[in-house]
Amino acid sequence: MRIRIRLPFRVRASASRPLVYEIVCWDEEKGDWVVLERVRDKRAAMDAVRRLRSRCPSGEIYFVREGFRPLRLAESGA
Amino acid sequence: MVEAVSTRVSDLLWELGTKFEEITRREGTRNVVVVTRDVVDYFTDIARATDRVEMGGFLLGRFLSNHARIFLFHDYVQARNVSEDPEVSYLPDREAADEVFALLREGRYDAVSVMHTHPDEAAFSDSDLSAGRSFAEETWEIMESSKYPEDLWKEIRTEVLSKRPCLYVPNFLVTGGYNPVLYVYAYATPFIFTAAADGRGVSSWYKSKRLCSEFGEHCKFLEKRVLRAVELGLISERDYAYILDCIYDCYFVAIPIKRLEKLLPPEV
Numbered sequence: 001m002r003i004r005i006r007l008p009f010r011v012r013a014s015a016s017r018p019l020v021y022e023i024v025c026w027d028e029e030k031g032d033w034v035v036l037e038r039v040r041d042k043r044a045a046m047d048a049v050r051r052l053r054s055r056c057p058s059g060e061i062y063f064v065r066e067g068f069r070p071l072r073l074a075e076s077g078a
Numbered sequence: 079m080v081e082a083v084s085t086r087v088s089d090l091l092w093e094l095g096t097k098f099e100e101i102t103r104r105e106g107t108r109n110v111v112v113v114t115r116d117v118v119d120y121f122t123d124i125a126r127a128t129d130r131v132e133m134g135g136f137l138l139g140r141f142l143s144n145h146a147r148i149f150l151f152h153d154y155v156q157a158r159n160v161s162e163d164p165e166v167s168y169l170p171d172r173e174a175a176d177e178v179f180a181l182l183r184e185g186r187y188d189a190v191s192v193m194h195t196h197p198d199e200a201a202f203s204d205s206d207l208s209a210g211r212s213f214a215e216e217t218w219e220i221m222e223s224s225k226y227p228e229d230l231w232k233e234i235r236t237e238v239l240s241k242r243p244c245l246y247v248p249n250f251l252v253t254g255g256y257n258p259v260l261y262v263y264a265y266a267t268p269f270i271f272t273a274a275a276d277g278r279g280v281s282s283w284y285k286s287k288r289l290c291s292e293f294g295e296h297c298k299f300l301e302k303r304v305l306r307a308v309e310l311g312l313i314s315e316r317d318y319a320y321i322l323d324c325i326y327d328c329y330f331v332a333i334p335i336k337r338l339e340k341l342l343p344p345e346v
Contacts, residue, residue, distance in 0.1 A: 019130075019165045021198060032295065042130060042197060046256065063255060065166060068200030069299050073259065073332055 020066040021045035025056035033069055036061070086276050090114075091142045091150050094274060098146040102270065105285060108145060109269035111248045111262055112280070113137070114152040118273050118338050121250075124195055125258035125335050131164035134194030136178045137250060138187040147246060149189050150274070159194075167205065168194035182217075183224050190217055193250035201332075202251050202261055204300040207324040208317075210249035211265055218244035245327070252335065260338060262286070263330040271331040273341040281343040286329040300325050 021042060024033040036052050039045050045063035053061055062070040098110045113121075117137060124133055139151035157174035161167045170192065181187055192213055194206070222238050223231045245265040253259045262271050264286070272283035290297035304321050307313045313321070333341070 042254075045198070049256070062199040064198045064200040065196075067166070067303070068196075068198065068203060069296065070199045071201035071261075071293060071296050071332060073334075 021063050022066055023048045023052055023061065023063050024070065025052070026058040026060035026072060028058050038066070039063075087140055087150065087152050090152075090274060090276055091140050091148060094148050094150060094280070095142045095144055095146055097280065098148065098270065099144065101283075102146040105268075105270065107268045107270060107285070108147050109246045109264070109267060110146050110148045110283075111264070111269055111271045112148060112150045112274050114150070114273070115275050115342060117151050117154060118342060120154050121193075121252050121260055121338060122335055124193075125252045125254060128195040128197050128252070128254050130197055132159055132161070132166070132168040132194055132196060134159065134168045134170060134192060136170070136174070137191045137193055138178065138181065139189045139191075140187065141189040147243070149191075149246075149248060151189065151191060153187070154193070165197070179217075179220055182221055188221070189247065191247055191249055193252065195252045195254065197254045199253050199255040199257075199259075201253070201296060202263055202328075202330070204304045204321050204325055206249070206251060207263065207300075207328055208321040210263065211245065211324045212320075214244040214247040214249070215239075218247070258335040260333050260335055261330055262333075263289075263328055265324065265327040265329070268329050269331075271333075273338060275343050280341075282341060284331045284333060284341075286331045289328040289330060290326050297325060 018040070021039050021044070022035045023037045023039070023045065025036050027034045036055060037048050039048055049061055049063050060072060064070055094110065094112055102108050102110060127133065135154055135156040137151040138153040138155065139149060142148040155174060155178055157170035159168050160171050161169040178190055182190060192210060219239060223235070226234065246267065246269065248262050248264040248269065251261040251263070268286045268288070270283050270285055272280045274280045301322065304313070304318060308315065308318045
């Protein structure tokens with residue numbers, strides 16, 4: 001029997017746009033993530049996190065691919 | 079050699095079953111997910127190896143059900159990502175999946191799960207949650223159906239599938255970035271997660287949290303993302319309900335990879 005793995009819908013969407021990484025910071029007042037900067041590659045994203053850390057008062061700053069979000073790990077106890 | 083490994087794994091499985099009998103009663107959950115040293119090392123290595131595209135494979139192991147239901151993953155098979163968009167999704171190579179199912183049907187393993195990586199620091203997405211659950215459902219059907227003659231299976235299929243213990247089969251995600259994190263997620267009921275070593279048992283463990291009760295912002299984000307996909311016609315109304323179920327039923331554990339090592343009992 002062959003398995004029938006369902007395709008995640010993003011696969012079917014077949015995004016043709018180039019990948020963008022977003023540097024996101026948790027905004028306590030808004031209760032949401034705000035995008036501080038968008039960059040084109042992973043190395044630049046990692047550098048940007050280091051560079052922008054002082055602009056994120058909550059200290060919760062991450063890099064994610066556009067359309068994705070991190071989890072608030074400080075809250076999860078991780 | 080294979081027999082020796084099999085005996086060691088069986089011994090560990092029984093040891094875990096005994097240890098978690100009382101803990102699961104006290105914690106009000108029956109499900110326990112355990113990984114061995116080899117799998118911990120695999121998570122650590124794959125976190126380092128993931129760069130621009132998602133990677134992944136299958137975790138294989140044994141299942142023991144008394145009061146505690148123990149899922150012990152002690153082996154893995156890396157599987158090529160054949161997704162059209164490997165930068166944003168993981169789809170395991172079908173040939174590798176078929177090989178894994180052949181191993182299950184031969185009885186060498188009785189639990190299988192998918193693990194994949196994210197090249198960034200993003201947590202699991204709605205499609206991770208729904209793909210994980212649908213994989214578990216299909217795996218379980220394959221395993222159950224192989225136990226019965228075809229005619230009998232047709233007769234009892236609905237009843238067997240309605241019990242749905244497949245919802246407890248966990249999936250694994252490893253993220254990248256400065257501080258790689260392991261996410262373990264399953265559905266419907268809470269579970270305990272730990273790492274174990276042959277002959278040394280376990281030292282500590284984590285209990286899962288319910289996504290939508292404790293991480294409202296991520297739950298809402300995933301809901302919105304799915305709704306947007308419906309509006310764009312990327313998913314059907316039927317899939318929409320299924321994916322929302324996966325989100326609302328999700329329980330998970332998040333552990334920085336560097337702390338995983340500490341879960342293992344110390345060397346004697």
